[in-house]
Amino acid sequence: xYDVTRRQLMHLGVGAAGxxxxxxxxxxxxxxxxxxxxxxxxxxxPVEALVAAFTAATGIAVVTRNGNSAQLAxxxxxxxxxxxxxxxxxxxxxxxxxxxxxxxxxxxxxxxxKQIPAKYAARDGAWIGxxxxxxxxxxxxxxxxxxxxxxxxxxxxxxxWTDKVAFAPNSGAFQQQVVAVSLLKxxxxxxxxLKGLRQHGRIYNSDSAAVEAVEGGDIAVALSNNYxxxxxxxxxxxxxxNSALYFIGQGDPGTLITVSGAGxxxxxxxxxxxxxxxxFMVSAEGQAAIVGAIAEYPLRPGVVSPFPLKPFDQLDPAPxxxxxxxxxxxxxxxxxxxxxx
Amino acid sequence: MTSAASASDGSSRRGAxxxxxxxxxxxxxxxxxxxxxxxPVIYVLMRSWGAGWQAIWSELARPRTLRLLGNTVTxxxxxxxxxxxxxxAAAWFTERTDLRGKWLWRVLxxxxxxxxxxxxxxxxKSLGPSFQGMPGAILILSMESFPLIFLxxxxxxxxxxxxxxxxxxSLGKGPGTTFWKVTLPRTLPALGGGALLVAAxxxxxxxxxxxxxxxxxxTAIFQQYELQFDxxxxxxxxxxxxLLCLPVAFGEMWLRRGVRFSKVGRNTARRxxxxxxxxxxxxxxxxxxxxxxxxxxxxxxRLGYWLVKGVSAGRGLDALGxxxxxxxxxxxxxxxxxxxxxxxxxxxxxxxxxxFARFADxxxxxxxxxxxxxxxxxxxxLSIRLLPAIYQTRAVLFAxxxxxxxxxxxxxIRASAELVPRELEEVARTLGRSPxxxxxxxxxxxxxxxxxxxxxxxxxxxMRELTATLILAPTGVVTLATEVWSHTNDSAYAAxxxxxALLVLISGIPVYIFTLxxxxxxxxxxxx
Numbered sequence: 001x002y003d004v005t006r007r008q009l010m011h012l013g014v015g016a017a018g019x020x021x022x023x024x025x026x027x028x029x030x031x032x033x034x035x036x037x038x039x040x041x042x043x044x045x046p047v048e049a050l051v052a053a054f055t056a057a058t059g060i061a062v063v064t065r066n067g068n069s070a071q072l073a074x075x076x077x078x079x080x081x082x083x084x085x086x087x088x089x090x091x092x093x094x095x096x097x098x099x100x101x102x103x104x105x106x107x108x109x110x111x112x113x114k115q116i117p118a119k120y121a122a123r124d125g126a127w128i129g130x131x132x133x134x135x136x137x138x139x140x141x142x143x144x145x146x147x148x149x150x151x152x153x154x155x156x157x158x159x160x161w162t163d164k165v166a167f168a169p170n171s172g173a174f175q176q177q178v179v180a181v182s183l184l185k186x187x188x189x190x191x192x193x194l195k196g197l198r199q200h201g202r203i204y205n206s207d208s209a210a211v212e213a214v215e216g217g218d219i220a221v222a223l224s225n226n227y228x229x230x231x232x233x234x235x236x237x238x239x240x241x242n243s244a245l246y247f248i249g250q251g252d253p254g255t256l257i258t259v260s261g262a263g264x265x266x267x268x269x270x271x272x273x274x275x276x277x278x279x280f281m282v283s284a285e286g287q288a289a290i291v292g293a294i295a296e297y298p299l300r301p302g303v304v305s306p307f308p309l310k311p312f313d314q315l316d317p318a319p320x321x322x323x324x325x326x327x328x329x330x331x332x333x334x335x336x337x338x339x340x341x
Numbered sequence: 342m343t344s345a346a347s348a349s350d351g352s353s354r355r356g357a358x359x360x361x362x363x364x365x366x367x368x369x370x371x372x373x374x375x376x377x378x379x380x381p382v383i384y385v386l387m388r389s390w391g392a393g394w395q396a397i398w399s400e401l402a403r404p405r406t407l408r409l410l411g412n413t414v415t416x417x418x419x420x421x422x423x424x425x426x427x428x429x430a431a432a433w434f435t436e437r438t439d440l441r442g443k444w445l446w447r448v449l450x451x452x453x454x455x456x457x458x459x460x461x462x463x464x465x466k467s468l469g470p471s472f473q474g475m476p477g478a479i480l481i482l483s484m485e486s487f488p489l490i491f492l493x494x495x496x497x498x499x500x501x502x503x504x505x506x507x508x509x510x511s512l513g514k515g516p517g518t519t520f521w522k523v524t525l526p527r528t529l530p531a532l533g534g535g536a537l538l539v540a541a542x543x544x545x546x547x548x549x550x551x552x553x554x555x556x557x558x559x560t561a562i563f564q565q566y567e568l569q570f571d572x573x574x575x576x577x578x579x580x581x582x583x584l585l586c587l588p589v590a591f592g593e594m595w596l597r598r599g600v601r602f603s604k605v606g607r608n609t610a611r612r613x614x615x616x617x618x619x620x621x622x623x624x625x626x627x628x629x630x631x632x633x634x635x636x637x638x639x640x641x642x643r644l645g646y647w648l649v650k651g652v653s654a655g656r657g658l659d660a661l662g663x664x665x666x667x668x669x670x671x672x673x674x675x676x677x678x679x680x681x682x683x684x685x686x687x688x689x690x691x692x693x694x695x696x697f698a699r700f701a702d703x704x705x706x707x708x709x710x711x712x713x714x715x716x717x718x719x720x721x722x723l724s725i726r727l728l729p730a731i732y733q734t735r736a737v738l739f740a741x742x743x744x745x746x747x748x749x750x751x752x753x754i755r756a757s758a759e760l761v762p763r764e765l766e767e768v769a770r771t772l773g774r775s776p777x778x779x780x781x782x783x784x785x786x787x788x789x790x791x792x793x794x795x796x797x798x799x800x801x802x803x804m805r806e807l808t809a810t811l812i813l814a815p816t817g818v819v820t821l822a823t824e825v826w827s828h829t830n831d832s833a834y835a836a837x838x839x840x841x842a843l844l845v846l847i848s849g850i851p852v853y854i855f856t857l858x859x860x861x862x863x864x865x866x867x868x869x
Contacts, residue, residue: 037816043830043831044827044830044831045831063816063817064816064817065816065817066811066819066823066827067811067812068567068811070566070567070568071566071567071714071808071811071812074566074718075718075721075812078718078721078722078725079721079725079732080725082725082726082729082732083725084732084733084816169564170563170564170567170568171567172567175568202554203554204554205551205552205554205560206551208830208832209552212467212832216467228832231831231832231833232832234652234653234832235651235652235653235832235833235834235835236650236651236652237652329569331568332568332569335568339404339405341564341565341568
């Protein structure tokens with residue numbers, strides 16, 4: 001009698017363990033299932049807005065896997081030919097360029113590429129920009145006067161700025177800025193700039209951490225993307241902000257246009273729906289959904305951002321396109337040489 | 342009952358060989374975790390190898406590698422030291438003195454376990470730059486990890502017969518001498534076990550250090566993955582990190598070596614006369630209050646501040662239910678799987694002194710220091726090539742959880758398993774039970790406290806796990822930890838606050854169970 005109870009108990013245990021394992025088994029997808037798998041490294045609000053609009057317009061459902069863009073790119077590379085992803089939406093173009101170089105992206109439809117200016121897409125049409133941002137200088141208004149800020153981002157590496165400049169070498173956009181300095185001013189200048197920043201500046205883990213440090217009064221100035229400041233402004237309320245944006249302009253790499261963007265995986269089994277998704281991102285409706293949820297500039301002419309952005313045509317940015325900046329591999333070499341990576 | 346006759350006949354002569362069939366089963370079962378754990382090791386070695394000797398050497402020879410090594414070791418040793426100091430002192434005051442309000446201090450000393458380090462660090466960093474950098478990181482991480490020392494030490498003080506100390510005192514030894522010669526040596530295994538868990542944690546800590554701007558091997562590995570997509574130098578750093586884990590892995594073994602856990606009189610542990618604090622009473626209380634403010638007050642205060650202040654408060658709140666469900670549906674089965682897989686490893690090493698047993702038992706500790714990112718990418722690479730059908734299913738995620746957190750389960754189970762006299766099971770065998778029956782009827786019930794502690798401890802870690810979950814969970818599944826990460830990533834701190842608060846609250850349940858299990862008087866075990 002006693003033994004039987006034990007045995008029943010054991011069966012119960014084995015059953016429970018089995019159930020735990022079974023819950024891990026895959027559910028076979030239905031053949032006609034058109035649900036898209038989106039690997040998303042972009043901030044979630046614009047993606048959620050766009051996915052909702054896309055599903056409402058087309059009836060195609062989208063399942064999102066959120067992550068960090070660079071980590072998702074690493075994941076896509078490890079997945080290789082077996083990737084379950086259909087579309088990759090990246091916060092930065094270098095992650096897109098990296099997987100395009102591995103031959104993982106399918107060419108986008110010509111009609112899609114025609115929707116926005118060609119300079120915001122890959123030259124071979126492997127990926128396309130969805131929104132533009134500017135590199136900016138964020139400064140704490142009570143710690144420094146706007147008039148005291150320099151005319152070029154290169155000056156921040158000087159001794160006069162010791163312990164006053166926050167920067168994030170991990171940030172994809174900062175790496176693009178490094179490449180921009182190298183392309184416009186030469187490799188030696190870029191290396192000296194990085195060494196100066198390492199010596200005099202303060203390293204933060206991300207652009208947003210650097211912006212928060214300026215807002216909180218920890219440090220006077222940060223090199224960042226414009227939308228991190230707007231995100232914080234939205235959270236704290238405009239009237240409470242201690243910091244402001246400063247645009248260097250004049251073609252200086254301190255004001256650099258970068259894009260978030262997307263591409264379709266070559267291995268997607270739902271290529272048609274995936275192409276429709278990317279086409280929708282640059283449609284009038286899609287662009288409005290995106291720029292309504294994040295302080296990025298729309299890339300499609302005629303769409304207006306509800307955020308009080310400095311007008312795009314007054315930025316006078318560095319004369320470089322996202323494609324010029326590539327996968328920012330040169331930045332890694334420079335960062336390593338400057339002992340920042 | 343012929344089998345009974347032959348079993349009793351054999352066991353008298355064969356002695357150790359009597360459990361040979363059980364061992365074979367155990368070896369087979371222990372191969373599962375060993376194979377799992379080997380996966381990231383193979384991946385890291387393969388990737389390092391692919392980089393070529395040139396690249397490996399140039400990575401090792403960089404001044405930066407030395408700096409990272411310095412930071413990693415400094416952080417690891419300092420946090421372990423201070424956490425041990427605070428944890429031990431707290432345990433001694435609550436178990437061996439006439440301190441008033443002990444239950445309150447005990448609860449306050451356990452609660453920081455429920456506070457994920459990234460939540461605490463976020464709160465501290467927002468207080469200003471003086472809490473960032475190495476000193477700040479040491480302070481904050483010591484305060485968040487001391488319960489891992491407090492709990493085992495308090496349990497061991499409680500189960501220790503105060504008679505020893507009384508004898509020492511009666512022979513005219515002062516309280517100091519008594520402590521150093523009698524109390525400390527007997528609590529050393531508990532202290533050591535906790536300290537090594539803290540040390541291994543520090544090797545793989547990422548979230549908190551990224552916020553506090555401290556660079557270690559682990560943050561450098563994450564940085565490599567931000568900068569580069571074919572990752573040889575991340576692989577080389579990971580290999581170095583595994584080497585750093587070796588002393589941790591073998592340190593624990595060394596601490597346990599030769600310690601014979603006294604079973605005699607365990608049930609007779611009684612309360613001795615506590616040390617009188619006298620006028621120091623309020624001072625000690627102030628100390629406890631200070632620790633509670635640092636480890637709990639500041640993080641909770643900060644969550645509240647954002648809830649009130651942030652404009653995004655309430656945004657995405659409808660995800661609270663799915664996130665809670667997601668957390669539980671991943672963490673609970675993951676916990677069961679991890680604990681079940683750990684069991685044969687522990688039993689094997691207690692029964693066999695062979696090379697495989699010791700190797701299989703230590704390997705998880707070596708991998709425990711690897712960042713979740715590396716383990717997750719290893720599983721992406723291997724599962725999609727070898728078993729594409731299970732990719733992005735819970736099965737792979739549970740495997741990652743097991744690889745990352747086996748040592749927590751192992752330590753907890755072993756604490757109980759060591760107390761089970763092996764002779765008991767042999768007696769059952771001589772009475773005609775099969776090896777399995779003997780195990781189920783004799784050993785398993787005695788392991789219950791350890792299993793309970795293992796389940797609670799692993800559940801706690803899985804609930805807050807972020808990196809492997811992001812990479813390996815089925816697409817579309819969200820958890821409390823991924824939502825906190827998402828919202829803070831958008832600077833929407835008020836939106837993140839309810840998720841963080843719920844995470845802390847839910848984590849309170851395993852902490853409560855774990856505390857109860859650990860601090861319950863040993864005499865209760867027999868009743869379970």
